[in-house]
Amino acid sequence: MTVEKTPLEGCLLIKPRVFKDERGSFFESYNHQVFQKETGLHLEFIQDNQSISQRGALRGIHLQTGAHAQTKLVRVVQGEVLDVAVDLRKKSPTFGKTYATILNDENNHQLLIPKGFGHGFITLSNNAIFAYKCDNYYHKASEAGVIYNDPSLNIDWMLPKEELILSEKDQELPSLEKFRS
Numbered sequence: 001m002t003v004e005k006t007p008l009e010g011c012l013l014i015k016p017r018v019f020k021d022e023r024g025s026f027f028e029s030y031n032h033q034v035f036q037k038e039t040g041l042h043l044e045f046i047q048d049n050q051s052i053s054q055r056g057a058l059r060g061i062h063l064q065t066g067a068h069a070q071t072k073l074v075r076v077v078q079g080e081v082l083d084v085a086v087d088l089r090k091k092s093p094t095f096g097k098t099y100a101t102i103l104n105d106e107n108n109h110q111l112l113i114p115k116g117f118g119h120g121f122i123t124l125s126n127n128a129i130f131a132y133k134c135d136n137y138y139h140k141a142s143e144a145g146v147i148y149n150d151p152s153l154n155i156d157w158m159l160p161k162e163e164l165i166l167s168e169k170d171q172e173l174p175s176l177e178k179f180r181s
């Protein structure tokens with residue numbers, strides 16, 4: 001696997017080595033030893049999540065705060081999403097800055113979303129199976145987030161507004177400014 005830095009400190013783009021033959025393809029979606037060696041990070045992922053979304057479904061921008069903050073290693077098992085990491089670390093020089101990349105079942109790319117980052121994605125394929133590893137357990141009371149279309153984030157979600165499908169919760173998330181205050 002190769003590991004590429006992004007403009008946001010700690011947010012890494014990970015490209016696994018894919019073996020293809022006449023039957024199809026194979027790759028190690030996670031190897032603890034290789035991950036530690038290539039990233040230099042000593043993380044212990046303790047919860048795996050999976051969500052299935054239809055085209056236009058936009059989940060985010062979410063994070064857990066404080067002692068329950070999570071590092072996430074995210075990927076697409078099937079389909080395609082635009083995945084977005086938002087630096088919400090209040091003392092970071094890149095606070096409010098975003099990094100977006102296409103994750104799909106062709107490139108098999110993964111994104112490492114550090115603690116303190118907001119995370120969201122929009123589903124671009126008819127359906128998408130999204131899987132990710134977390135280094136801290138779900139803790140509802142620690143959930144926070146920022147509204148997906150905050151103008152100061154300037155995220156191009158690629159689909160027209162009328163195609164977007166959001167949860168009630170996500171439609172009521174605060175602005176970046178409110179999150180920061």
Ligand SMILES: Cc1cn([C@H]2C[C@H](O)[C@@H](COP(=O)(O)OP(=O)(O)O[C@H]3O[C@H](C)C(=O)[C@H](O)[C@H]3O)O2)c(=O)[nH]c1=O
Binds near residue numbers: 063
């Ligand atoms: C995240 C989570 C949720 N749940 C329950 C809570 C709700 O009853 C139901 C759906 O939760 P929610 O609507 O928050 O799911 P998503 O919108 O996919 O949330 C995720 O979306 C973005 C992209 C993220 O990065 C986060 O991991 C996570 O916030 O699953 C659990 O039981 N455990 C969990 O770890």
